[in-house]
Amino acid sequence: MLTYDAKIRTRYGETDKMGVIYHANYINYYEIARTEMLRSTGLYSYDEMERDGVMMPVVEIESKYLMPAYYDECLTVRVTVREPPTARITFHYEIYNEKRELLNTGRAVLVFISVKSGRPCRPPKKLIDCFKEYF
Amino acid sequence: MLTYDAKIRTRYGETDKMGVIYHANYINYYEIARTEMLRSTGLYSYDEMERDGVMMPVVEIESKYLMPAYYDECLTVRVTVREPPTARITFHYEIYNEKRELLNTGRAVLVFISVKSGRPCRPPKKLIDCFKEYF
Amino acid sequence: MLTYDAKIRTRYGETDKMGVIYHANYINYYEIARTEMLRSTGLYSYDEMERDGVMMPVVEIESKYLMPAYYDECLTVRVTVREPPTARITFHYEIYNEKRELLNTGRAVLVFISVKSGRPCRPPKKLIDCFKEYF
Amino acid sequence: MLTYDAKIRTRYGETDKMGVIYHANYINYYEIARTEMLRSTGLYSYDEMERDGVMMPVVEIESKYLMPAYYDECLTVRVTVREPPTARITFHYEIYNEKRELLNTGRAVLVFISVKSGRPCRPPKKLIDCFKEYF
Numbered sequence: 228m229l230t231y232d233a234k235i236r237t238r239y240g241e242t243d244k245m246g247v248i249y250h251a252n253y254i255n256y257y258e259i260a261r262t263e264m265l266r267s268t269g270l271y272s273y274d275e276m277e278r279d280g281v282m283m284p285v286v287e288i289e290s291k292y293l294m295p296a297y298y299d300e301c302l303t304v305r306v307t308v309r310e311p312p313t314a315r316i317t318f319h320y321e322i323y324n325e326k327r328e329l330l331n332t333g334r335a336v337l338v339f340i341s342v343k344s345g346r347p348c349r350p351p352k353k354l355i356d357c358f359k360e361y362f
Numbered sequence: 363m364l365t366y367d368a369k370i371r372t373r374y375g376e377t378d379k380m381g382v383i384y385h386a387n388y389i390n391y392y393e394i395a396r397t398e399m400l401r402s403t404g405l406y407s408y409d410e411m412e413r414d415g416v417m418m419p420v421v422e423i424e425s426k427y428l429m430p431a432y433y434d435e436c437l438t439v440r441v442t443v444r445e446p447p448t449a450r451i452t453f454h455y456e457i458y459n460e461k462r463e464l465l466n467t468g469r470a471v472l473v474f475i476s477v478k479s480g481r482p483c484r485p486p487k488k489l490i491d492c493f494k495e496y497f
Numbered sequence: 498m499l500t501y502d503a504k505i506r507t508r509y510g511e512t513d514k515m516g517v518i519y520h521a522n523y524i525n526y527y528e529i530a531r532t533e534m535l536r537s538t539g540l541y542s543y544d545e546m547e548r549d550g551v552m553m554p555v556v557e558i559e560s561k562y563l564m565p566a567y568y569d570e571c572l573t574v575r576v577t578v579r580e581p582p583t584a585r586i587t588f589h590y591e592i593y594n595e596k597r598e599l600l601n602t603g604r605a606v607l608v609f610i611s612v613k614s615g616r617p618c619r620p621p622k623k624l625i626d627c628f629k630e631y632f
Numbered sequence: 633m634l635t636y637d638a639k640i641r642t643r644y645g646e647t648d649k650m651g652v653i654y655h656a657n658y659i660n661y662y663e664i665a666r667t668e669m670l671r672s673t674g675l676y677s678y679d680e681m682e683r684d685g686v687m688m689p690v691v692e693i694e695s696k697y698l699m700p701a702y703y704d705e706c707l708t709v710r711v712t713v714r715e716p717p718t719a720r721i722t723f724h725y726e727i728y729n730e731k732r733e734l735l736n737t738g739r740a741v742l743v744f745i746s747v748k749s750g751r752p753c754r755p756p757k758k759l760i761d762c763f764k765e766y767f
Contacts, residue, residue, distance in 0.1 A: 239667070239678075240519045240660050244412075244512035244568055250420040251393075251510055254386035255645045262644070262704070273644075274704040277379075285385040288425040295419070298514055299667070299679040374532070374543075375525050375654045379647035379703055386645055390510050397509070397569070408509075409569040433649055434532070434544040514682075520690040521659035528656075547649075555655040558695040565689070 229361040231264035233304045237296055247295035253322065254288060257335050260304035261318045268357040280342045281351050286315070287336035294330045301325055311362045312350040314338060364496040366399035368439045372431055382430035388457065389423060392470050395439035396453045403492040415477045416486050421450070422471035429465045436460055446497045447485040449473060499631040501534035503574045507566055517565035523592065524558060527605050530574035531588045538627040550612045551621050556585070557606035564600045571595055581632045582620040584608060634766040636669035638709045642701055652700035658727065659693060662740050665709035666723045673762040685747045686756050691720070692741035699735045706730055716767045717755040719743060 235256050243249040262273045273283070296302055303323040308316065315338045322331040341348040370391050378384040397408045408418070431437055438458040443451065450473045457466040476483040505526050513519040532543045543553070566572055573593040578586065585608045592601040611618040640661050648654040667678045678688070701707055708728040713721065720743045727736040746753040 238660060239513060239663055240521055242514035243509060244514070244516045245417055245419065246514045249510045250423065251386055251389035254389055255643060258386075258644055272704065282380055284380065284427065284430070286427050288385065288423065290423040292419065292421050299677065373525060374528055374648060375656055377649035378644060379649070379651045381649045384645045390508060393509055407569065434542065515687055515689065520693065521656055524656035524659055552650055554650065554697065554700070556697050558655065558693065560693040562689065562691050
């Protein structure tokens with residue numbers, strides 16, 4: 228299992244007229260957190276992976292909103308990979324505010340697609356290496 | 363059951379470097395579709411409801427991405443309410459492109475909150491009236 | 498001179514905690530309006546132009562915010578081209594709400610870039626044709 | 633004169649189908665940079681200011697795009713205040729990539745509005761204090 232805590236400060240443009248962070252932005256936070264998790268391994272980055280010819284479109288999103296987030300909060304987006312990547316990879320999420328209150332839980336499923344062919348492919352070896360020691 | 367087909371043209375700023383519509387934008391499309399559905403009843407609008415003191419935060423989102431959407435496509439976002447609103451209301455979604463290909467399916471669950479107290483409340487009578495004849 | 502009035506309904510996710518449309522969204526509205534203007538000529542679309550190998554990055558934006566826009570308003574984004582395109586093209590903007598109040602004025606300057614070479618190029622003949630009869 | 637260098641990592645959802653950061657996002661970067669500048673003084677934050685009853689809507693934006701920014705770059709958004717705030721405050725911007733190339737220059741003018749009355753007001757004393765020693 229690999230867990231990483233990404234810190235994301237909420238932006239003014241992400242608020243809505245209810246005075247809270249608009250719900251669709253959490254889906255962006257999910258993406259930032261998994262990108263930062265990958266970078267934190269020191270072995271690979273999502274950007275390098277795309278340049279290596281593999282992209283990872285999202286095929287499934289699930290999100291539960293428990294409490295609102297507010298402007299200028301420094302959120303902790305905890306992302307966890309529980310199983311090694313196969314044809315797909317699942318990221319699990321928990322978002323906390325600075326008081327350590329759980330605001331949101333979620334899940335994102337991504338697949339591996341060859342940039343060249345547009346067809347499903349295996350996860351790159353470098354990506355598998357990122358996760359190897361955690362399973 | 364109440365079904366409504368909202369037409370949404372994809373925007374340049376909604377594309378990403380994969381050349382497709384970035385997945386988080388579908389969550390915005392869901393919101394636009396349910397707003398337009400409500401307006402289409404001719405009886406109420408989401409904006410009026412907020413001015414009447416009731417807001418509807420999202421508590422759950424689910425989204426499955428089957429095929430990509432592209433820039434400048436005119437998508438049909440079909441939104442369906444299958445059951446009358448209680449303490450919550452569930453919207454079901456299907457998104458089609460102009461070739462009638464199914465791109466995405468999803469679900470959004472919203473609750474009713476009093477703007478004044480910030481606490482859960484009943485759905486406004488006017489909202490119930492919108493759906494009355496369909497169940 | 499070519500003028501076109503695009504109708505854009507403001508979205509919930511575009512509001513901010515001041516209760517108004519967040520200012521950066523106007524820059525998106527500018528883009529939608531010039532796209533719709535081009536489509537309205539019946540001769541060309543921005544999407545076709547990119548497929549023909551020419552893209553139009555923005556090199557300059559100016560925007561003055563006079564009055565706020567609110568959620569669920571149907572804005573009129575008036576876009577005007579005052580001079581035929583050369584190496585660049587300038588779009589002038591005025592945004593009105595439903596009461597015909599002027600909310601915003603602006604300007605966007607775009608250039609023509611070859612998708613293949615990444616270098617400046619001439620405006621496509623089809624684009625020039627769109628504007629021909631107006632100057 | 634007060635200058636601050638904010639570091640902003642570009643997000644996947646901020647890219648567009650040209651493969652670069654969509655131009656409207658720079659307007660968001662401007663806002664993040666001025667917020668971080670204020671926070672960096674250790675004396676005040678924009679969030680506190682709003683809670684103190686003063687908000688700062690943008691009345692003018694200017695932006696020149698010189699070179700594109702790409703996904704996952706760590707941009708330096710240099711924000712400078714050249715004159716003490718009066719009824720308005722002007723922020724000047726320069727955005728650099730990691731190679732120290734200048735990508736963008738811009739300007740944002742903001743005014744002070746009382747949250748309660750919705751009318752122009754003076755800049756809060758705490759805000760003036762933030763800038764005092766720099767002029």
